[in-house]
Amino acid sequence: MSNGLLHPTRRGLLLAGGAGLLTAALPGHVAAQAAPIRIGFQLHRTGIGAAYGRWYERTTQAALKAINDAGGIAGRPVEILFEDDATDPKRGSEVVDKLTQADGCDLVMGTLFSHVVMGSAPRAGELKVPYLVCSEGYHVASGALNRWTLQPGITDVRAQISTMAPWVAANLGKKVTMVFPDYAFGHDHRDFFTKAVAEQGGEVIAQIAVPPTETSFTRYFPQIPAETEVLYHVMVGPAVLTFVKELGEFYGTGAKPALFGFVDSLEAVDTATPGLEFLEGSHFWEAHPRVKPADAGEHEAAYRAAVGVDDNGASVSDAKDISTYSHMFSTWETLYFIKQAMEASGYAGPADRQKLVEAMEAISDLPYGIERPQGAKRFNGKTHQVFGTQSISQVQGGKLVKVHTTTIEEGLYEDAVDYTTMSF
Amino acid sequence: MRRNGLRVWALHLALLAVLASAQFWLSPYLATNLARIMVLAVFAMGYNLAFGYTGLLSLGHALLLAAGMYAAGLPALLWGWSAGPAFIAGLAxxxxxxxxxxxxxxxxxxxxxxxxxxxxxxxxxLTLLYFAPVTRGNDGFAVAAASRSFLGFDLSTDTPRFLAAFAIFATGLLVSLALMRSPFGRTMIAMRENEERSRMLGYNPFTVKLAALTLSGLYAGAAGAAYALLFGYVGASFATIQYSILPMLYVLMGGAGTTLGPFLGALLMFALVEAATGLTTAHQFIIGAALVALVLFAPKGILGTVRERWAKWLP
Amino acid sequence: MAFGPFLLLALMEGLVTAAVLALAAAGLSLVFGVMRVVNVAHGEFYMLGAVLAWAVTGMIPGPAALTFLAALIIAPVLVAALAAVADGLILKRLNYDPEATIVATIGLLYILQQAALSLYGPNANPVPAPFEWRIQLPWFGYSGYKLFVVLAALAVLLALWTFLSRTRAGLIMRATQVDRMTAQAFGINVDRVYMGTFALGAGLAALAGVLVVPIQQAQYLMGHDPLLLSFIVVIIGGLGSLRGTLVAAVVIGLSDGVISMFFSPTLAKILATLLVAMVLVLRPQGLFGARA
Known part of the structure; x- marks a missing residue:
């Protein structure tokens, strides 16, 4: 009973093993091999995060295969258990529980949506299990979470935004109107961009917060002031395509402000979709350029091949299946971060979890390599947050073409918390 | 009648005894989930008072759950209230x-x-989202460790959490049982069965229903507050329609208008989700099919059907 | 933007919302009115209509207008057939018990949503509009297709009204709605009426889904909002009143649009929701319902 609920699939294995058939059939060296490291993955398989979840799973499987092919972690094979959290905070904390207590995972990773992170992190803290999120939320670095929660795979939204403001003010215009979803993710954009653009001598002249339940947007567009030079937009969820299409219909052939958006508005969406023609010439933030840039790093091709993505950021098996390219690399990089910290700390099992977190906190420079296909990173052990470069792309001929890359330094800001002083 | 009374109390106390001892023989994982189920069952028992007994078909109970959750969680967040006063605030x-x-x-x-x-x-x-600077909106917030202690016990650890959940559940169950055996409980049922007749008997339907709904709100508030304090998270997702449908589903599965139905429904639904996610990634198929099969087999819910066929004495 | 054009835009947007809502709600009104079944899966029929429209337009070669027309016929028929099967296999066996059917249709919702997720995937996919026509007004541009949706919805509702009031099948349906027992005594096959009603209701929802998909894309969770709004429209309009349903859809669509002119979006949504709720508090039988 102490194992809790077993997965029936695993139970089937155990039964077969019990019959003695399986063990007899296995070659001898397998039995001698070390027990696998088991990683729990909190996956948005259903619910509003499903479009992201699917690509998070594919990228993680690819990284897992690459790591196991290269000998695993500290010589031990790695296995990953994916558990659906329905993109719901309550189920999220239950999933952390299940992966840790019932499935015996060494740590839990992979969460994207920030309300699920907020709902799950307290349970991870109680269970004293490392919880590595791939969310880009500012929740980790703001100090709202705990010593067991880290974000080593993706730059947080505060840093992303701060690096965009100078470029927007210098190249697109200084009078900005913002359209964003009326919840925490949107509020981070509102607060940090407004502040950052003011430092550049620019000004946010209107902020339009759209309720997250909204599926139609046209009626809010008249609130955009006529003197707007730049329209800054960021949307998430299934209604994103509606948003950009309606924006196009609204402005049509008339005069329109320059558009600057976060690619979140178009993740998993083909930029060549009919109705999106008006995006031509507009700019987007990307973490990891979807369309392979001419000056892409040496590992870009290998990463795309491993995940199964072509040079346009679509699935190799279906050109219409567009990836969530600017977010999914975080699961790949997080897995390699785990490998690095486990090997550095001599991690042997759940008793070493505290040692593992301390080893993670000691990491700082993360150079470019196949471990980090998005680019070099700097990890801040005190705030548990990683920082990387950002890109700006322009829609040219229906494709996102990279036009600018920021430095890591541009995104750094003062520490708001020092988790290393907190107790475990 | 008296023999029935004894049998009924014995059944409920026996269930409580089994649940109280469960933390000793269940794995920590299952014990924690049983604590979750008991908290959700309190919510469902409250729903049952309004819907199962009084006939008030509400689709707004998420509001009451969230009211309890935020009434307990916000003072903890803003002024550092400890679990005792915060829970009372949630109830209220x-x-x-x-x-x-x-x-x-x-x-x-x-x-x-x-x-x-x-x-x-x-x-x-939407109001919770609108006042995001105070409520922290859709992201919600984690309840600080200092607010999760009650009389020196740390509610974020297994045993105190389980006992607290059990105490709230046991109180809720016994109160609802006592209520159903009281004259007021029979008035509630009379409202469901025939409002016109009870009006002629001199009852004011509005007052009776208002009392039943308020009572239901106390249960929902207690559950919301307990969730915040025992599991450490407060968020607007608990105010969505999903959390209005859940207690209805629990009650209808377990048996509307039965004292033990809400708990049974919450337990079953949890087991169903656990079993289905273990079997296949398309787990909603299994859950959907199981709900359809269940209702075909027991249209009045499990305990409702049991009562109809075998045990007429079930309250 | 000046007040006049702003108001015009808000009204146009409100009308489109109202049109889609009226169609989806008309289906629910039938099911709810005739069968007294709270069909929680109604929004999923709407979603299936949209997803099938995507599949049909993708599979059939030809100009957009033609493939869309095909989708407009094929998707609602398929969904109606599916609903008829669900009725025969599940709802009929439950004897249309109001409580049991809630659980059963929640189960159906899970099954249909999972089917869409597994077979169609989690992405939102666009379906091209049958024609590309943008109206450029001096102040803003507007999609001509959206205006087409309003006209199409009106035509369908008119046809539905004719069906219910002028044909024998419609008469039988209304008779069953008024009194199931008497209808049965007069030799009406109530089971068949119910199956037909459930299929028709689902077909109307699917039709709304097909019409909306060039505006909003097909996505497996899209049934959620129309479900809630349809229920609201049906009850505000007054149970069983097609005219009430239409008026309520217009009231809700327009109030949502106009209120959003004056307040920040989330506050506008709160106020619009409370306003509609208060209509019901002050007039519990709905706008056009008879006093019980």
């Missing part, structure tokens, strides 16, 4: 919001009541 918050909701919505009946409660709950959810 649920009851108060239910009373106000009742004053407005009880002017309607039947499906209109269902829609009005749904809309007030939707407005409540």
């Amino acid at each position: 918050g649920g009851g108060l919001v239910a009373a106000v909701l009742g004053l407005l919505a009880l002017r309607t009946a039947g499906v209109s009541f269902m829609i009005v409660t749904l809309m007030f709950a939707q407005a409540g959810f």
Whole structure:
């Protein structure tokens, strides 16, 4: 009973093993091999995060295969258990529980949506299990979470935004109107961009917060002031395509402000979709350029091949299946971060979890390599947050073409918390 | 009648004894989940008082759950209240919001009541988002460790958490049982069965229904507060329609108008999700099919059907 | 933007919302009115309509207008057939018990949503509009297709009204709605009426889904909002009143649009929701319902 609920699939294995058939059939060296490291993955398989979840799973499987092919972690094979959290905070904390207590995972990773992170992190803290999120939320670095929660795979939204403001003010215009979803993710954009653009001598002249339940947007567009030079937009969820299409219909052939958006508005969406023609010439933030840039790093091709993505950021098996390219690399990089910290700390099992977190906190420079296909990173052990470069792309001929890359330094800001002083 | 009374109390106390001992023989994982189920069952018991016994088909109970959750969680966040006062605030918050909701919505009946409660709950959810600087909006917030202690016990650790959940559940169950065996409980059922006749007998239907809904709100508030304090998270997702449908589902599965139905429904639904996610990634198929099969087999819910066929004495 | 054009835009947007809502709600009104079944899966029929429209337009070669027309016929028929099967296999066996059917249709919702997720995937996919026509007004541009949706919805509702009031099948349906027992005594096959009603209701929802998909894309969770709004429209309009349903859809669509002119979006949504709720509090039988 102490194992809790077993997965029936695993139970089937155990039964077969019990019959003695399986063990007899296995070659001898397998039995001698070390027990696998088991990683729990909190996956948005259903619910509003499903479009992201699917690509998070594919990228993680690819990284897992690459790591196991290269000998695993500290010589031990790695296995990953994916558990659906329905993109719901309550189920999220239950999933952390299940992966840790019932499935015996060494740590839990992979969460994207920030309300699920907020709902799950307290349970991870109680269970004293490392919880590595791939969310880009500012929740980790703001100090709202705990010593067991880290974000080593993706730059947080505060840093992303701060690096965009100078470029927007210098190249697109200084009078900005913002359209964003009326919840925490949107509020981070509102607060940090407004502040950052003011430092550049620019000004946010209107902020339009759209309720997250909204599926139609046209009626809010008249609130955009006529003197707007730049329209800054960021949307998430299934209604994103509606948003950009309606924006196009609204402005049509008339005069329109320059558009600057976060690619979140178009993740998993083909930029060549009919109705999106008006995006031509507009700019987007990307973490990891979807369309392979001419000056892409040496590992870009290998990463795309491993995940199964072509040079346009679509699935190799279906050109219409567009990836969530600017977010999914975080699961790949997080897995390699785990490998690095486990090997550095001599991690042997759940008793070493505290040692593992301390080893993670000691990491700082993360150079470019196949471990980090998005680019070099700097990890801040005190705030548990990683920082990387950002890109700006322009829609040219229906494709996102990279036009600018920021430095890591541009995104750094003062520490708001020092988790290393907190107790475990 | 007296023999029935003994049998009924014995059944409920036996269940409570089994649950109290469960933390010793269940794995920590299952014990924690049993604590979750007991908290959700309190919510469902409250729903059962309104819907199962009084016939008030509400689709707005998420509002009452969230009222309790935020009434407990916000003072903890803003002023550092400890678990005791925060829980009482949550209880009161649920009851108060239910009373106000009742004053407005009880002017309607039947499906209109269902829609009005749904809309007030939707407005409540949006209000939580609108006041995000205070409520932390959709992301919600983690309840600080200092606020999760009660008389020196740390509610974020397994045993105190389980005992606290059990205590709230046991209180809720025994109160609802006592209520159903009291004259007021019979008046509630009379409202469901024939409002016109009970009016002629001298009862004011509005007052009775308002009292039942307020009571229901106290349960929902207690559950919301308990979730915040025992599991450490408060968020607007608990105010969405999903959390109005859940208690209805629990109650209908377990048996509407039975004291033990809400707990059984919550337990079953949890087991169903656990089993289904283990079997296949398309787990919603299994859950959907199981719900359909269940209702075909036991249209009055499990305990409702048991009562109809075998045990007429079940309360 | 000046007040006049702003108001015009808000009204146009409100009308489109109202049109889609009226169609989806008309289906629910039938099911709810005739069968007294709270069909929680109604929004999923709407979603299936949209997803099937995507599949049909993708599979059939030809100009957009033609493939869309095909989708407009094929998708609602398929969904109606599916609903008829669900009725025969599940709802009929439950004897249309109001409580049991809630659980059963929640189960159906899970099954249909999972089917869409597994077979169609989680992405939102666009379906091209049958024609590309943008109206450029001096102040803003507007999609001509959206205006087409309003006209199409009106035509369908008119046809539905004719069906219910002028044909024998419609008469039988209304008779069953008024009194099931008497209808049965007069030799009406109530089971068949119910199956037909459930299929028709689902077909109307699917039709709304097909019409909306060039505006909003097909996505497996899209049934959620129309479900809630349809219920609201049906009850505000007054149970069983097609005219009430239409008026309520217009009231809700327009109030949502106009209120959003004056307040920040989330506050506008709160106020619009409370306003509609208060209509029901003050007039519990709905706008056009008879006093019980």
